[in-house]
Amino acid sequence: MKASPAQARTVEAGLPAEAEEVAFDIKNFSLWYGQRQALQDVTIRIPAKKVTAIIGPSGCGKSTFLRALNRMHELTPGTRLEGSLRHFGEDLYGPGVEAVAIRRRVGMVFQKSNPFPTMSIAENVLVGLRLNGVRDKRVLQSRLEESLHMAALWDEVKDVLNRPGTSLSGGQQQRLCIARSLAVQPETLLMDEPCSALDPLATAKIEELIQTLRERYTVVIVTHNMQQAARCSDRTAFFYLGRLIEFGNTRNIFTSPSNPQTEAYVSGRFG
């Protein structure tokens, strides 16, 4: 199947169409861990209210890239970066910009589900709000329900909200973590291989959930699983050796990639 010329151009330019709102506008972004350069000159515009998948072999910098989007990489000592990263127009690394404020707008779900072991299901969902000073019981109750509904977990836990978060199954725990991230009402949700520790059934539930999330949130998901990227993302970015090799509509990336390295990777010839 041949891509139409218009589509091919989009793929090559790596840019969303003009009318689209941009969530992350990233230009000439490079990042070092000490002496080692992990990302080289990445320029990408990630669209708002779409699911963008980041694929690439292990060590290609995709997790590093994701963690730079809400400055989680700063927990690793000795990192340094160059370039410009904007989230809905605001410079993520501008002078005086606090990582804490960014992370409230750009939430993150991790590879391994990590509900807080000392807290109940309800407390886990609400911890972000409580620690950010929300005291109003009505607000907390409505956010609790709303977040658990959004995370497609409400029906399973509505009668056991006071049980420990760790009493849930692996897939439920991961959805609890998604609910916890949604409760602080971020604009963007970053997901770092959220299904890699889950069985196929739990994975299917999370993927279904990602489809509904895009109505309200921008989702950026790092995945090792190319079928997952193909199934649940609108855009796909292929990283290799710290560089963004190709970015475009997921369908094009998987059916008619313009770069031979992308083609080799998505067809399973390496990685």
Added chain:
Amino acid sequence: MTESPYLPTPQFARWRKAKSSAVTGILVACALAVIAPLFLVIYFLLEKGFSSLDWNFFTQLPKPTGEVGGGMANAIVGSVVLLAMATVFGVPFGIFGGIYLAEYGSDRANNWIRFAADVLNGVPSIVWGMVVYLLLVVPFKGFSAYAGGVALGLMMVPLVMRTTEEVLILVPQSYREAALALGVARWKMIVVIVVRTALKGIATGVIIALARIAGETAPLLFTALGNTFWSHNLKEPISALPLQIFAYGLSPYDDWHRQAWAGALVLMALIIVLNVTVRVLSRDRSKTD
């Protein structure tokens, strides 16, 4: 019939079995030698002290020299007061120091702090007594419960600090990341997530430190001094079980020797209770995690 080449000669097999049981025997004997002192201590304390444990021992003040009877009520209360003061003085520094080591300190600074804490752990307890004597007894012109509490508290600091650091480091990094990713400030993350997750471990460390200092006599000799009456003012000398045992044990009176044994039995019981508490806490922890 041919002998299998893998079968040892009967003599060799006997010799090997003898060696095996000899070594096993030595190991069992050593293991018994390790726990035997505990049973000896408990046996002697029960034999010499149990008969003297009566209502009076827990409720009465020591009788004046030469008179028979009386008890160690003031020493028991004094010990509790001193341990409480040591906890108040020592535990906050220990916990906050441990949080610094686990969450904030640079590798370089941490190495120095850990080294200092390990040296402090090895400072003989009599030296603590002398230092606090110079710091608090001489300037304020008098022995006091405060000085005793500070001396014991100082001994708790390095112990609590190191155990706090250890249990905080055991809290998985993923919980810290999860909290930070919610836009929670770092200090709130540390208090609400990290410290709360490790709370049992920290409590265990505090109790272990209490058990360590509960029987200390030397740091109190130059600080709390001891008192044969109720102490109503923390600026005055106060009695403590180890001090009272020390004083009675050195005395020439049989009745006081009897009471010293009873005091030692009470002190030992306190330390066993603290250690059992630690075991129960640690068992709960391994179950929930």
